[in-house]
Amino acid sequence: xxxxxxxxxxxxxxxxxxxxxxxxxxxxxxxxxxxxxxxxxxxxxxxxxxxxxxxxxxxxxxxxxxxxxxxxxxxxxxxxxxxxxxxxxxxxxxxxxxxxxxxxxxxxxxxxxxxxxxxxxxxxxxxxxxxxxxxxxxxxxxxxxxxxxxxxxxxxxxxxxxxxxxxxxxxxxxxxxxxxxxxxxxxxxxxxxxxxxxxxxxxxxxxxxxxxxxxxxxxxxxxxxxxxxxxxxxxxxxxxxxxxxxxxxxxxxxxxxxxxxxxxxxxxxxxxxxxxxxxxxxxxxxxxxxxxxxxxxxxxxxxxxxxxxxxxxxxxxxxxxxxxxxxxxxxxxxxxxxxxxxxxxxxxxxxxxxxxxxxxxxxxxxxxxxxxxxxxxxxxxxxxxxxxxxxxxxxxxxxxxxxxxxxxxxxxxxxxxxxxxxxxxxxxxxxxxxxxxxxxxxxxxxxxxxxxxxxxxxxxxxxxxxxxxxxxxxxxxxxxxxxxxxxxxxxxxxxxxxxxxxxxxxxxxxxxxxxxxxxxxxxxxxxxxxxxxxxxxxxxx
Amino acid sequence: xxxxxxxxxxxxxxxxxxxxxxxxxxxxxxxxxxxxxxxxxxxxxxxxxxxxxxxxxxxxxxxxxxxxxxxxxxxxxxxxxxxxxxxxxxxxxxxxxxxxxxxxxxxxxxxxxxxxxxxxxxxxxxxxxxxxxxxxxxxxxxxxxxxxxxxxxxxxxxxxxxxxxxxxxxxxxxxxxxxxxxxxxxxxxxxxxxxxxxxxxxxxxxxxxxxxxxxxxxxxxxxxxxxxxxxxxxxxxxxxxxxxxxxxxxxxxxxxxxxxxxxxxxxxxxxxxxxxxxxxxxxxxxxxxxxxxxxxxxxxxxxxxxxxxxxxxxxxxxxxxxxxxxxxxxxxxxxxxxxxxxxx
Numbered sequence: 008x009x010x011x012x013x014x015x016x017x018x019x020x021x022x023x024x025x026x027x028x029x030x031x032x033x034x035x036x037x038x039x040x041x042x043x044x045x046x047x048x049x050x051x052x053x054x055x056x057x058x059x060x061x062x063x064x065x066x067x068x069x070x071x072x073x074x075x076x077x078x079x080x081x082x083x084x085x086x087x088x089x090x091x092x093x094x095x096x097x098x099x100x101x102x103x104x105x106x107x108x109x110x111x112x113x114x115x116x117x118x119x120x121x122x123x124x125x126x127x128x129x130x131x132x133x134x135x136x137x138x139x140x141x142x143x144x145x146x147x148x149x150x151x152x153x154x155x156x157x158x159x160x161x162x163x164x165x166x167x168x169x170x171x172x173x174x175x176x177x178x179x180x181x182x183x184x185x186x187x188x189x190x191x192x193x194x195x196x197x198x199x200x201x202x203x204x205x206x207x208x209x210x211x212x213x214x215x216x217x218x219x220x221x222x223x224x225x226x227x228x229x230x231x232x233x234x235x236x237x238x239x240x241x242x243x244x245x246x247x248x249x250x251x252x253x254x255x256x257x258x259x260x261x262x263x264x265x266x267x268x269x270x271x272x273x274x275x276x277x278x279x280x281x282x283x284x285x286x287x288x289x290x291x292x293x294x295x296x297x298x299x300x301x302x303x304x305x306x307x308x309x310x311x312x313x314x315x316x317x318x319x320x321x322x323x324x325x326x327x328x329x330x331x332x333x334x335x336x337x338x339x340x341x342x343x344x345x346x347x348x349x350x351x352x353x354x355x356x357x358x359x360x361x362x363x364x365x366x367x368x369x370x371x372x373x374x375x376x377x378x379x380x381x382x383x384x385x386x387x388x389x390x391x392x393x394x395x396x397x398x399x400x401x402x403x404x405x406x407x408x409x410x411x412x413x414x415x416x417x418x419x420x421x422x423x424x425x426x427x428x429x430x431x432x433x434x435x436x437x438x439x440x441x442x443x444x445x446x447x448x449x450x451x452x453x454x455x456x457x458x459x460x461x462x463x464x465x466x467x468x469x470x471x472x473x474x475x476x477x478x479x480x481x482x483x484x485x486x487x488x489x490x491x492x493x494x495x496x497x498x499x500x501x502x503x504x505x506x507x508x509x510x511x512x513x514x515x516x517x518x519x520x521x522x523x524x525x526x527x528x529x530x531x532x533x534x535x536x537x538x539x540x541x542x543x544x545x546x547x548x
Numbered sequence: 549x550x551x552x553x554x555x556x557x558x559x560x561x562x563x564x565x566x567x568x569x570x571x572x573x574x575x576x577x578x579x580x581x582x583x584x585x586x587x588x589x590x591x592x593x594x595x596x597x598x599x600x601x602x603x604x605x606x607x608x609x610x611x612x613x614x615x616x617x618x619x620x621x622x623x624x625x626x627x628x629x630x631x632x633x634x635x636x637x638x639x640x641x642x643x644x645x646x647x648x649x650x651x652x653x654x655x656x657x658x659x660x661x662x663x664x665x666x667x668x669x670x671x672x673x674x675x676x677x678x679x680x681x682x683x684x685x686x687x688x689x690x691x692x693x694x695x696x697x698x699x700x701x702x703x704x705x706x707x708x709x710x711x712x713x714x715x716x717x718x719x720x721x722x723x724x725x726x727x728x729x730x731x732x733x734x735x736x737x738x739x740x741x742x743x744x745x746x747x748x749x750x751x752x753x754x755x756x757x758x759x760x761x762x763x764x765x766x767x768x769x770x771x772x773x774x775x776x777x778x779x780x781x782x783x784x785x786x787x788x789x790x791x792x793x794x795x796x797x798x799x800x801x802x803x804x805x806x807x808x809x810x811x812x813x814x815x816x817x818x819x820x821x822x823x824x825x826x827x828x829x830x831x832x833x834x835x836x837x838x839x840x841x842x843x844x845x846x847x848x849x850x851x852x853x854x855x856x857x858x859x860x861x862x863x864x865x866x867x868x869x870x871x872x873x874x875x876x877x878x879x880x881x882x883x884x885x886x887x888x889x890x891x892x
Contacts, residue, residue: 041838056716058852059859075716094862102703110710111859117709118716127702135700142694144664145687147680150644151671170666176687207826214747286740286825287564291572294733298576 010226014234018208022238060115063089066101069126075118128177141178146170188308190254191325194265195272195304197246199297202276205239209280210289219363228361232354236273243269256328263339264324271346272300274353281360281379284369303410318342319409345402345476352399359383381445389446393461394468396442401472407434428544432510432536436529439465439507440514447519458515466507473503510536552759556767557774560741564775573733574779577726581783608682611640611652618655619693620665623686644668651679663694718792719858724851726783727804730776735811735832738772742816743825751890761887765820769812776808777801795860799869803857806872807850811836813879820886848872 056075063079063086064071071078081089086098090105096115098105104119106112131140149171212218221231244262247269251261275296283289308322317323321342327334359382360366370378384392408431415427443461446452452461514532517523523531564570609630612621624631632649634640640652654666667683669676692702742765745751754764780801788794814835818828843849848871856864 041834056712056720057855058849059716059720059855061861061863092862104704104707106709110715113708113710114712114715115709116707117712120704120707120709123704123707127704131695131700131702135698139698139700140695141691142663142698143687143691146664146666148666148668149671149676150641150668176684176691207829211824211826285563286744287737290733290736290740290829291570294736295572295576298579302579 010230011234011237014221014226014231015237018235019238021208021211022204056118060097060118061095062115062119063095063098065099068099068101069123069130071122073122076122124177141175143176145174145176147172147174187326187329188305188322190329191308191322192301192305193254194247194250194261194325195268195301195322197250198243198265198269198272199301201239201243201246202272203293205236205273206276206279206289206293208235209277210283213280213366218361218366222361222363228358229354231361232277232357236277240269240273243273254329260328261325264321264328264343267343267346267350268304268321270350274350275300277353277357281357281366282372282375284372284375299410303406307409321346345405348399348402349406352403355399356383359386377441377445377448380442381449384442384446385449385451389452389457389461390464393442393446394464397439397465397468398472400438401469401476404434404438405476424544425541428540429533429537432540433529433533435469436510436514436532436536439469439511440518440529440532443511443515444518444525447515455516455520458519459512462512462515463508465511466504470504470507506536506539510539552757553763553767553770556754556759556764557771560768560771561774564737564771570775573730577729577779577783580729581722581726608679609649610679610683611643611649612655613637613640613652614655620653620655620686620690623689624683627682627686629682629686641668644670650675651683653683719855720851723787723794723858724854726787727780727800727854728807728850730779731804731808731811732836734772734776734808735815735836736829737775738768738812738815739819739825739828739832741768741772742819743823743828746819746823746890747825755891761890762884765816765883765887765890769809769816772812772815773805773808776812777805780804780808794858796857799857799866800854802866803850803854803869803872806869806876809876810872810879813876813883814839817879817883817886820883820889 058074058077060075061077061079062071063081065081065083065086079089079095081098083100086095086100087105089095090098090107090112093107093109093111096106096112097119099119104116106116134140147170209218212221218231222228226234244266247261247265248258250256251258276293279289279292279296283292304320304322307317307320308326309317318338318341324334324339324342356379360379362382365378365382368375368378380396384396387395411430411434412427415423415430440462443452443458443465446461447458452458510532513535514528517528517531518525521528607630609632610624611632611634612618612624613634613636614621621631621633632643634643634652637654640649640654643649644652651667651669654668656664656666669679692705695702745754755761784794784797784801788797794800815828815832818832818835819825822828822831840849840851844852848868850872853864853868853872857868
């Protein structure tokens with residue numbers, strides 16, 4: 008523990024030196040000013056459709072202040088002429104609005120309608136008494152499906168329950184989680200930003216070889232990673248708490264929701280400096296990681312209350328928190344557990360990879376990954392390492408498949424299922440076989456019998472992980488029939504176990520015994536796996 | 549003079565292609581484009597009642613219980629919903645539980661100038677939010693009708709137009725993102741390329757060849773710009789092949805070129821002044837943010853200019869692009885002034 012704190016302290020000093028250097032507090036203030044100023048000026052202006060419409064105005068028209076519209080004040084004749092010339096899209100003359108029939112003008116009309124509606128409401132609300140300005144009240148009741156119709160048909164009138172909510176249509180927009188998603192996104196931004204510094208720090212130490220010196224000191228790699236991560240992690244948690252306080256949310260709940268997310272993001276950013284070879288690598292990998300994690304977190308949350316799959320993202324929980332809705336343990340664990348598991352896996356991988364040879368070697372990225380996998384497996388017996396590997400990568404596989412599913416929804420409807428089946432088969436075969444292939448290539452395993460045994464264990468490990476995940480997700484994701492196909496629900500475990508073993512055996516034997524290129528072997532295994540999945544799905548549907 | 553310049557350009561491009569890093573960058577853009585085009589847009593449409601009506605509208609059946617004739621019924625049908633009128637609340641409720649209607653509305657008898665109506669929705673979140681989305685517009689019309697009864701006139705309420713979500717999204721988000729993301733990457737790449745030489749102490753060796761500092765810096769910027777503009781051109785072709793109407797493509801491409809010139813020059817400038825990657829990247833990102841803010845404030849935002857060029861705005865032309873060209877020239881001169889610092 009002490010060691011970790013020492014490293015953490017040194018990390019803070021390093022950061023202070025780097026950025027505090029000759030520069031004074033003035034720089035810091037200046038930077039903060041830049042950020043604040045940018046946020047302020049971009050707050051309103053960067054909106055959907057900024058600057059797209061040109062509107063001509065004449066006579067008594069409410070002032071239009073919206074970044075989407077550029078206004079020109081013209082007289083009547085000029086206005087018509089400009090509209091004809093297609094120089095402006097809409098011409099407003101007092102209460103009358105003129106437009107053309109082409110798309111550009113029609114879009115402008117709709118945008119104008121939306122804007123004017125808000126303006127008019129504000130005008131009416133301020134100049135008339137509330138009852139006449141907002142004359143319609145809608146009481147909303149929800150009817151459960153469990154309530155039998157016969158009960159009420161027996162002569163009883165509808166019990167006079169209180170309405171769930173009372174809305175005024177023009178003032179109450181339909182429920183959309185967008186605003187809350189954006190608030191929830193506020194939590195992610197500082198975490199990502201901080202973790203980029205964490206990555207930079209690792210890289211810096213790697214370049215000037217201090218990391219190597221540190222490794223020769225009597226501290227374990229685990230202590231080094233944890234120590235270097237500690238200041239950044241604390242800072243992230245403080246940020247999370249701060250945002251929660253500022254947005255008047257429950258601080259403890261916010262920490263509970265975003266804790267696993269923070270760890271997940273740190274886990275990903277821990278891997279970046281391990282694998283990079285040149286500076287450009289880091290930039291690109293960091294960008295990719297940011298894009299992927301952000302979309303993984305944000306996009307499902309947009310489906311809050313629309314689709315159960317929204318629960319794969321912890322942001323959904325945050326959205327619910329801001330809406331004052333409740334969620335249970337199962338809903339909490341569903342997104343959090345895989346993230347925490349990935350953090351654990353990354354920590355383990357990090358400690359194994361933190362050695363001079365691995366860090367300093369310049370190799371093609373595929374070789375580097377193979378090295379990493381080997382390092383993770385090498386310290387225990389293959390018969391233990393292989394099934395554990397298959398079990399441990401499950402959260403990663405699961406997240407990859409979720410992202411791929413989101414990708415696949417872009418495809419024409421008929422293709423979604425097919426593509427999803429192929430890709431998920433590919434991912435599964437990849438993770439199940441790669442460990443064995445690496446071990447064989449290093450000469451750790453040689454005989455066909457061993458390879459077959461390992462293939463069986465790999466399939467077993469994967470199956471156990473799959474079932475655990477299914478146990479967690481059942482009841483939450485009830486509608487996603489595709490996930491049933493992917494995770495193979497509703498079958499006796501023996502058949503999938505054999506299937507997993509068979510596919511993995513195909514890939515590994517083709518690669519190791521027939522010396523086929525790995526991609527080709529993988530392709531063959533994937534194909535068989537796909538046919539199997541396809542056949543199963545036909546039986547289920 | 550020209551040959552060493554080209555040699556550096558060739559080396560830079562080769563290293564990017566060999567490391568396959570550019571693939572990641574293209575992947576991100578592809579990811580974003582495909583996500584936005586269908587998923588994000590689909591999401592946005594999920595909150596856009598017009599789109600919902602287009603796909604599932606006619607299938608939604610709404611029950612209506614009202615003693616007297618009520619304009620709301622007409623408004624609902626005009627929206628494209630199937631309206632079924634019931635005599636009593638009990639009938640409507642029975643129809644609801646038997647699946648005859650998805651939701652029903654009960655209007656009380658004594659409709660005075662303020663009306664309180666009851667809306668019964670299914671317990672399922674997804675269906676009820678969908679229904680609330682599509683009946684929002686008829687309800688608002690009904691509200692305006694009631695206002696008119698109170699002699700309150702709502703102006704501009706009868707405008708129609710076409711749904712704007714995808715139009716605004718394509719021209720003000722997707723296109724700028726596809727044109728300027730490569731530029732952003734180009735800036736980062738220039739920093740990486742220069743600071744890597746600095747931190748590995750290979751710059752001195754490079755400069756011992758027949759190559760000036762300025763020539764080397766220019767070559768690095770040039771190769772970053774080439775990479776970015778190639779991506780932009782590819783995107784423009786792809787967008788047009790997908791039936792997105794783009795005006796002024798030549799100016800758009802030139803603008804993208806100038807912007808990536810600006811980003812790579814400012815990236816290089818940051819690297820020249822700070823000499824390490826960590827701080828340069830940080831300052832570079834902040835500078836871009838500030839530049840975006842300032843340009844928006846000054847009303848010369850390249851994003852808006854790009855959107856306007858693409859939709860064929862009457863008042864936007866090549867001169868607007870030239871403004872950025874002038875800025876690039878100024879920035880480059882500044883870089884030439886400071887580049888000497890690399891040697892000492």
